[in-house]
Amino acid sequence: MSAAIETHRLSKRFGSTEAVRDLTFMVPEGSIFALLGPNGSGKTTTIKTLMNILEPSAGQARVLGTDSRRLGPREFARIGYISENQELPEWMTVRELVAYCRPMYPGWDDAFASQLQRQFDLPPDRALKRLSRGMKLKAALLSSLAYRPRLLVLDEPFSGLDAVVREEFVRGILEMSERQGWTLFVSSHDIDEVERLADHVGVVSEGRLQMVQPLAALQARVRRIEATVDPGFGRPASLPASWMGFEVAGARARFVETDYRTETSEALARQVLGVSGVVSVEPLSLREIFLALAPTYRLPT
Amino acid sequence: MIRHLLRTDVRRLRWLLALWVFVLGLDFAVLGGLAFARGFKFDMVYMLVKNLIPALELLIVLVAIPLVVQADALASTTAFWLTRPIARRDLLGTKLAFVAVCLVVPALAAEVAALVLNGVTPRQVGLASIEIVLGWLKFALPVMALAALTPTFGRFALAGVGLYVLYTIATVSLAIWDLYRSRRADFDFFAWNQTLEDSRELVTLAATIAFSLAAVAYQYLTRRTRQTAGIALTGVLVVLSISHGWTWDFVRPIATPKTPAGLSTTGLEVSLDPSARFVSNEGDRDDPRTAIRTGRHIYGRFDVTGIPADYVAEVELVESRLDFADGHAITVDRQHAAMEEASARLFAHWDPRGVRQALVNAHVLNARESAVMTPLVQPDNDTYARYARQPGRLHATVKVVVKQYQARADVPLRPGARYDTGTTRGVLTEAHCQPQDCWVIVRETRARLRLAPAGPPDETSPFGRVPFAPRPASGLYVLHNPTRAEAFLPDDLGPDVDLEFLPRRLHHTSKLPRFTSRASAGTPTGVIDAAWLTAARLVRIESRTVASLTREITEAAFVMAPAATTAEATDPRPTGKRR
Numbered sequence: 052m053s054a055a056i057e058t059h060r061l062s063k064r065f066g067s068t069e070a071v072r073d074l075t076f077m078v079p080e081g082s083i084f085a086l087l088g089p090n091g092s093g094k095t096t097t098i099k100t101l102m103n104i105l106e107p108s109a110g111q112a113r114v115l116g117t118d119s120r121r122l123g124p125r126e127f128a129r130i131g132y133i134s135e136n137q138e139l140p141e142w143m144t145v146r147e148l149v150a151y152c153r154p155m156y157p158g159w160d161d162a163f164a165s166q167l168q169r170q171f172d173l174p175p176d177r178a179l180k181r182l183s184r185g186m187k188l189k190a191a192l193l194s195s196l197a198y199r200p201r202l203l204v205l206d207e208p209f210s211g212l213d214a215v216v217r218e219e220f221v222r223g224i225l226e227m228s229e230r231q232g233w234t235l236f237v238s239s240h241d242i243d244e245v246e247r248l249a250d251h252v253g254v255v256s257e258g259r260l261q262m263v264q265p266l267a268a269l270q271a272r273v274r275r276i277e278a279t280v281d282p283g284f285g286r287p288a289s290l291p292a293s294w295m296g297f298e299v300a301g302a303r304a305r306f307v308e309t310d311y312r313t314e315t316s317e318a319l320a321r322q323v324l325g326v327s328g329v330v331s332v333e334p335l336s337l338r339e340i341f342l343a344l345a346p347t348y349r350l351p352t
Numbered sequence: 353m354i355r356h357l358l359r360t361d362v363r364r365l366r367w368l369l370a371l372w373v374f375v376l377g378l379d380f381a382v383l384g385g386l387a388f389a390r391g392f393k394f395d396m397v398y399m400l401v402k403n404l405i406p407a408l409e410l411l412i413v414l415v416a417i418p419l420v421v422q423a424d425a426l427a428s429t430t431a432f433w434l435t436r437p438i439a440r441r442d443l444l445g446t447k448l449a450f451v452a453v454c455l456v457v458p459a460l461a462a463e464v465a466a467l468v469l470n471g472v473t474p475r476q477v478g479l480a481s482i483e484i485v486l487g488w489l490k491f492a493l494p495v496m497a498l499a500a501l502t503p504t505f506g507r508f509a510l511a512g513v514g515l516y517v518l519y520t521i522a523t524v525s526l527a528i529w530d531l532y533r534s535r536r537a538d539f540d541f542f543a544w545n546q547t548l549e550d551s552r553e554l555v556t557l558a559a560t561i562a563f564s565l566a567a568v569a570y571q572y573l574t575r576r577t578r579q580t581a582g583i584a585l586t587g588v589l590v591v592l593s594i595s596h597g598w599t600w601d602f603v604r605p606i607a608t609p610k611t612p613a614g615l616s617t618t619g620l621e622v623s624l625d626p627s628a629r630f631v632s633n634e635g636d637r638d639d640p641r642t643a644i645r646t647g648r649h650i651y652g653r654f655d656v657t658g659i660p661a662d663y664v665a666e667v668e669l670v671e672s673r674l675d676f677a678d679g680h681a682i683t684v685d686r687q688h689a690a691m692e693e694a695s696a697r698l699f700a701h702w703d704p705r706g707v708r709q710a711l712v713n714a715h716v717l718n719a720r721e722s723a724v725m726t727p728l729v730q731p732d733n734d735t736y737a738r739y740a741r742q743p744g745r746l747h748a749t750v751k752v753v754v755k756q757y758q759a760r761a762d763v764p765l766r767p768g769a770r771y772d773t774g775t776t777r778g779v780l781t782e783a784h785c786q787p788q789d790c791w792v793i794v795r796e797t798r799a800r801l802r803l804a805p806a807g808p809p810d811e812t813s814p815f816g817r818v819p820f821a822p823r824p825a826s827g828l829y830v831l832h833n834p835t836r837a838e839a840f841l842p843d844d845l846g847p848d849v850d851l852e853f854l855p856r857r858l859h860h861t862s863k864l865p866r867f868t869s870r871a872s873a874g875t876p877t878g879v880i881d882a883a884w885l886t887a888a889r890l891v892r893i894e895s896r897t898v899a900s901l902t903r904e905i906t907e908a909a910f911v912m913a914p915a916a917t918t919a920e921a922t923d924p925r926p927t928g929k930r931r
Contacts, residue, residue, distance in 0.1 A: 099429055102434070102435050103434075104429045104434050104435070105429060106576075123437075123439065124437035124438060124439045125437070126437075127435055127436055127437040127438075128437040130435065132435035134430070136429075136430045137430055137432060137435075138425075138428070138430045138431055138432055139432055140364075140423070140432055142364055147363075151360055152436070154353070154356050155353070155356075155436055155437045155438065156437065204435075
């Protein structure tokens with residue numbers, strides 16, 4: 052499988068602050084990759100470095116096969132980029148924005164642009180500065196999709212959007228991504244929306260990539276296990292390293308197994324907890340996994 | 353792509369560009385109007401707007417450039433263009449094209465059109481065009497570099513004000529350092545070298561443009577803001593160093609006119625008029641607040657004889673030394689002599705003999721004897737008290753210039769009458785004549801071009817470069833009646849004063865010569881009356897230096913104190929110089 056994005060020990064310093072450290076990951080072509088992490092974890096810096104907005108301090112990144120430091124017009128003609136921080140030429144109307152972008156892209160599809168404009172319900176003659184935040188985002192999306200990019204990079208695209216717009220946005224992205232076979236690289240706080248989109252997940256914290264997994268593999272690997280324990284059950288002196296969030300409520304002991312294996316995990320639970328049977332093993336949502344991993348954002352190796 | 357991006361920038365700034373074109377149009381109308389408008393009211397309009405329009409032009413450029421550069425900001429990580437297929441060199445080309453096509457070219461067109469309307473020659477227009485373009489680039493490119501280094505207009509404004517303040521402090525500090533480095537108590541007038549100043553200015557111009565362009569190009573092509581700031585800062589330091597330390601004088605001075613064939617100065621003799629002596633009062637020049645005690649100034653008048661017909665001679669500079677029998681010596685301070693020379697040029701007296709020659713032997717009816725005296729020696733008060741009446745041996749080196757007066761223009765006394773001398777264009781805007789008194793207003797316009805200096809020598813004088821400073825009058829207007837072969841000199845022959853803080857290439861002056869035949873105006877031998885005025889014309893006379901020479905004079909028994917019969921009580925210095 053070829054990589055749309057590939058980084059090797061990518062680092063970015065701002066003075067004495069190391070915003071991104073030794074990031075190594077790969078985004079397979081055609082995948083939807085979500086980069087998750089708390090505020091200030093280095094997501095936006097990573098994306099800006101990938102997009103050649105910032106120059107890496109060390110390491111390297113390749114985007115669509117090109118060194119990120121050499122990304123130029125040819126590459127950007129195949130990349131769509133939308134960021135919550137991006138400054139749009141707000142003095143333009145939607146129509147003028149389309150006219151401005153069209154000559155830059157050999158692959159610009161007027162019919163598709165018109166379709167997107169209708170679909171997003173964008174008023175063509177209204178200046179961008181007079182549009183709501185959601186509408187501005189749609190205008191940015193229109194200007195980034197109409198040339199059918201091979202790679203779409205979204206940096207915190209859901210920030211400040213209300214639920215209805217967010218729903219429309221995610222649905223639209225999903226539909227088009229599936230139809231066009233685009234690679235999507237998205238960073239977000241909004242784990243619920245990301246879960247609907249992503250098939251690969253990376254978690255970054257304090258500038259370091261703590262984990263990167265296909266979402267299905269992650270969800271298969273992280274499970275909640277619940278067991279019935281005897282009254283007066285005492286917390287074991289030591290717990291396996293792969294158990295997170297261990298708690299006892301009444302006759303139930305509950306924890307998240309971050310290295311779940313069908314054949315061994317339940318047996319290990321019975322042995323450690325001294326019980327004869329496990330009540331339930333449940334898959335977790337991405338949000339639950341994220342929260343379970345929150346103290347370290349790390350999976351045991 | 354460049355055309356597409358340029359069109360977008362133009363559309364974005366269309367209102368500011370419309371204002372730019374309007375202001376340039378106004379500038380053209382005002383400068384062009386100088387050539388056509390009648391009446392003094394237009395001169396008043398010009399006086400009101402002449403500083404306002406250039407200031408507005410600078411302000412518009414100061415706003416337009418950051419707006420166009422920061423529309424696609426370089427020192428930002430959120431600009432729209434950063435992730436669009438726009439090549440950096442295309443963006444650089446677009447912004448430079450905007451500055452060139454939308455700002456510099458219209459300014460050039462407006463100014464060239466005004467120059468052409470004012471009769472400037474094609475060669476001068478060509479050279480003026482280079483000067484105009486370089487002048488705008490010298491201003492626009494540093495502004496562009498600063499705009500490329502800042503992400504927003506607010507940051508640009510703050511950085512601009514900060515840099516301006518720092519640059520001014522550095523310039524003033526260097527100027528003060530220059531003054532004290534010379535180890536003189538006063539300004540070294542002799543150190544002024546106009547061609548060296550011109551050389552410095554040219555190199556400063558080249559360095560400013562080169563460093564600004566390098567910073568702009570580097571920032572556009574690499575977006576390495578810190579390194580670009582380093583280039584810009586280096587540029588500032590280099591420009592500061594050049595403007596104060598450049599020593600290679602490669603600009604050729606304006607050639608002195610060749611001595612006309614047939615003019616011989618060998619018979620020209622200079623002598624000191626023994627009857628004309630003036631001594632400044634004790635303490636006249638002393639300043640009790642300073643340690644400088646200049647004491648008395650002994651003035652004398654030189655007679656120049658043997659001047660060929662059609663020429664006049666003026667003493668320009670005197671360096672002298674007075675030796676007494678007891679070995680004591682007094683000299684004239686060289687600085688003082690130079691200042692006197694410069695002042696004499698400001699209050700250049702026009703020799704009635706030369707005027708008469710220029711007007712083909714017309715009789716100058718209100719001619720006055722020249723009373724201009726030259727400082728000879730400068731004793732302190734004690735020395736003067738001791739040696740005032742003792743004869744000493746005076747040795748003076750006298751620099752004399754030979755001039756020729758020429759009537760360069762001759763117009764009827766009628767509003768709207770105009771002339772063109774090739775370097776100066778004039779319009780007689782108003783004439784108020786009545787018996788004994790005739791007062792006219794002449795609007796003079798001429799091009800002041802660095803690359804094509806022409807005309808009177810004020811361009812080469814330090815005074816010519818200082819705003820608000822008086823400059824030598826560039827010509828003399830006389831009232832001439834050719835039928836009667838009579839002429840009147842104007843009452844006041846003082847200097848011109850420009851109230852310009854942004855010097856322009858097209859320079860305008862309003863002259864208001866007044867001619868009177870009343871007794872208070874001297875002792876005229878004729879009268880301005882209705883019959884005399886019928887055939888009167890206004891003549892512009894210009895002087896041209898054709899030769900300069902030096903003569904050594906020795907007076908074996910020179911006495912500083914004036915003889916009792918001489919006009920000691922009358923200060924012979926030009927009226928405007930008395931303090």
